[in-house]
Amino acid sequence: MTRPTPIHRTPSAYAYPLLIKQLLHAPLAVNPEQEIVYRGQVRHSYWTMRHRIGQLASGLQSLGIAQGDTVAVMDWDSHRYLESYFGIPMMGAVLMTVNVRLSPEQIAYTLNHAGVRLLMVHADFLPVVAAIRDQLESVECLVLIGDDTLSLESAPLAEGFVAEYETLLAASPPDYPFPDFDENARATTFYTTGTTGLPKGVYFSHRQIVLHTLATMAALTSAPTQGRVHRDDVYMPLTPMFHVHAWGMPFVATALGMKQVYPGRYAADQLLQLVQSERITFSHGVPTLLNMILSHPDSAAVDLSGMKIIVGGSALPRGLAQAAIDRGIDVFTGYGMSETCPILTLAQVKTSLLGNATTELDVRTKTGLPVPLVDLRIVDDEMRDIAHDGKASGEIVVRAPWLTQGYFGNAAESEHLWAGGYLHTNDIGSIDSDGYLQVTDRIKDVIKSGGEWVSSLELEDLISRHAAVSEVAVIGIKDARWGERPLPLIVLRPGQSAGAEEIQEHLRDFVRRGAISKYAVPERVLFVEAIEKTSVGKINKRLLRDKYQAAPPPSPNSGTHP
């Protein structure tokens, strides 16, 4: 294969806009033979990726896509998705990453809301698209994605599709003239699966993604020992690529020229097999995914030591962190949200805090230290700074060059998001004297009992340390006397048993040690079969509150705050 020109050059003399294409210069110059692997079956070099990115842009252009158009992708994690991360924005179009876990109706809503012109669909999602096809208002063109040699003719549900991905690329020239344009042009969009109302669209510019990539690179690589990533790492996401660009890490991995492995659909046994066969050293995901990997029967046979795994999306439970550490995994928390591109903090362990296992565990499960350029504060209702003593807490507000400007077509919510010139995370947190942020609760999840705050996250953390507890969610339940009271919903480990009194006594032990106040100990504990999650694997507290509010626990008889 002929090597295409690294990045087509259309310089307007001096100007150098921060465009996603500029992230490819270094890896193509330094490490063009490095591998991009899909499910252990497809292996491409970075040169081939560059070649295919050009073909993708040429192919999309031949289907009528131009600068400013939105192209949506429904695929499992793949080399093709990575090509879309670059090729679609690089031609000046907008990449929409479709959350395939939403209901078909929600998917139709988001595709229409974003004004998608072209939709690329993996064969597995053809039934979903068939079901909503007559609801799609702006989609003019459908492209099929297949894992194996798949022709349009062989897929009855793809009737009316104009092309198949590999065929399209094969017919398209690689030397697409990727233009220079305004770095503030929109590059990506996706929809947050808020626990309230309709999905909200957030969007990020080329400049934002480039700066997020550079700052995250610098933070990840500059750690002296723990939580340190480098060019020789082998990357595989455990966060789906439709979700906040898989935390932006495919951009980081590409810019560093790392070997990258994309696993397709997430199945624990196949993920473990890839970790072993491709020698994965760097990944990231929600706690549920890490738990899935560690608790799978195949897990014990796979050497996970030396892996670096960032856990985010929800707090990293201590028990899970310890289980990962016991396997030799360098596990630590990352913090951010869809609105923040997403990385804000990373809980890499400082050298001065190494050496004591308990301290290390504390640090790894904290929310983290801000990455470069992030201006992070904890403030009171009047936006006044709160002391960094590890105890006082306030709302976490941030500024950084990669925060979403607002919600697409939703001015009111956007204004609220940016009140006072800072993005409001709606998270409550404290900062300790070492600089580590600790999220103590969501503003909406904090429980206000008798005028005091009870942290649902703190209670969840303490309850999760009980040996019989597999999973726990604490919600606030309306209470006539105290306003709200905490209610833990607990899933027990298979074969284990525990009663409410045992859990309460477990908590009272922490009261005696001064870790929590006695009014944080709940009067009632519910044992449940499962805890409902959102489409991205977070505990769905809104749904839990609705479900369990109907059966409020009796208020205690005692006249003092429990």
Add this chain to the structure above:
Amino acid sequence: MTRPTPIHRTPSAYAYPLLIKQLLHAPLAVNPEQEIVYRGQVRHSYWTMRHRIGQLASGLQSLGIAQGDTVAVMDWDSHRYLESYFGIPMMGAVLMTVNVRLSPEQIAYTLNHAGVRLLMVHADFLPVVAAIRDQLESVECLVLIGDDTLSLESAPLAEGFVAEYETLLAASPPDYPFPDFDENARATTFYTTGTTGLPKGVYFSHRQIVLHTLATMAALTSAPTQGRVHRDDVYMPLTPMFHVHAWGMPFVATALGMKQVYPGRYAADQLLQLVQSERITFSHGVPTLLNMILSHPDSAAVDLSGMKIIVGGSALPRGLAQAAIDRGIDVFTGYGMSETCPILTLAQVKTSLLGNATTELDVRTKTGLPVPLVDLRIVDDEMRDIAHDGKASGEIVVRAPWLTQGYFGNAAESEHLWAGGYLHTNDIGSIDSDGYLQVTDRIKDVIKSGGEWVSSLELEDLISRHAAVSEVAVIGIKDARWGERPLPLIVLRPGQSAGAEEIQEHLRDFVRRGAISKYAVPERVLFVEAIEKTSVGKINKRLLRDKYQAAPPPSPNSGTHP
């Protein structure tokens, strides 16, 4: 001392311009107690530095300095200079770093050319300033800098100075409201000591310095083993702070929250003492400085192992690199120039090239791999790309977000610099299959003999491997028959001797091995007492050509190209 607000906040809602002040967020949040050391005598925390930066801005404001004004500094490498790197640009003024090695007349020219309003002068430079004071056209205000308690009254040459640095800071409040403004505003300016004509002013914006810092951080920290820098490193420059912001490394070290040590005036014994007492692990400088450190009598008693030293400004001679490696130093080349802020490439050794001492030495003395965002090409006269085979060579042209827009008040030279949309380095180079750039010559220094190019740098490298040679410069001398012929000027090591024939035989050995062509072997060799350098320690080839052109060697009698 009260902790000042980390960075004064005047956010204009969503906008986040890339300003130098934003580099302080991470270190102040992550590592505010880290040390800034001056000559082992003054020790400040980052919090104190932040405090003093605010005081400096307040003090300068009280002296009439406002946004857009240029403030010049004449100081040795110090904590004060670091404060100026931040405080002056952060208030919207322009920092001019004065090359104190220029002649007084040249210094006067550059101060006038830049329109400097306020000049800060270390006591050691009072005689220089006194000599040119009546030539200064725009300077309205002079501030004295002293290492010890120094009052204006005690320095007769400081008559008419308005303040002394420490007294000014002590009288000024730390909470200066550093404003947001256009990221393209000029932050710094300094003058290149070109080997031709008057000094030329280059300038850099806030955006350029922030992006140079982020990309250099990412490149330095992401190396797997060799050439790897991290947050726990202890930094001390061996490149003066007046020269291209000490290669931008004080910005990198600050943004990473490293311990930083500033040595004042460079004296080998004091530098070595600081390396030992402060446990310096990361530095950078020209080959001459490294040579000075290694060959000083005190050197043997100091443990230099584990130090990382980037060598730039001139090619890193193999002999010097080997001497550094023998001391356990992780030495490697960095490449750039005043016009490029300066970093373009770093010769960190890839893991795949480790294990063989000769290969490693080859790589460390190469010019390097491009850092992120740098679009680097080697091209022919028509700007066509040249093969990356390690042999073919062409001019090195680059694009990056931190290249100077041009020379201050010099449109013609600026246009030439940016011909064809790329910055022309005027260096000739090749790129090998591992991606490493190798500068083979300056366009102006390449010797054209009988229609063939002879690389002066390559000859210098080979001659420097002769045991008797301490230093060598090869220049082109006009020749009636061949146009130009190479002439080596050689300084022998003390106590060593060698004749021209011995040097020629040494080179013919490389001809026999196929390393160079036989026409590269010079007919004549001159042994000299010293080789003239420019003010920043580079070999002054222009001066050498002028000096030795007068006595051209006789052309060989043979009728074929030698």
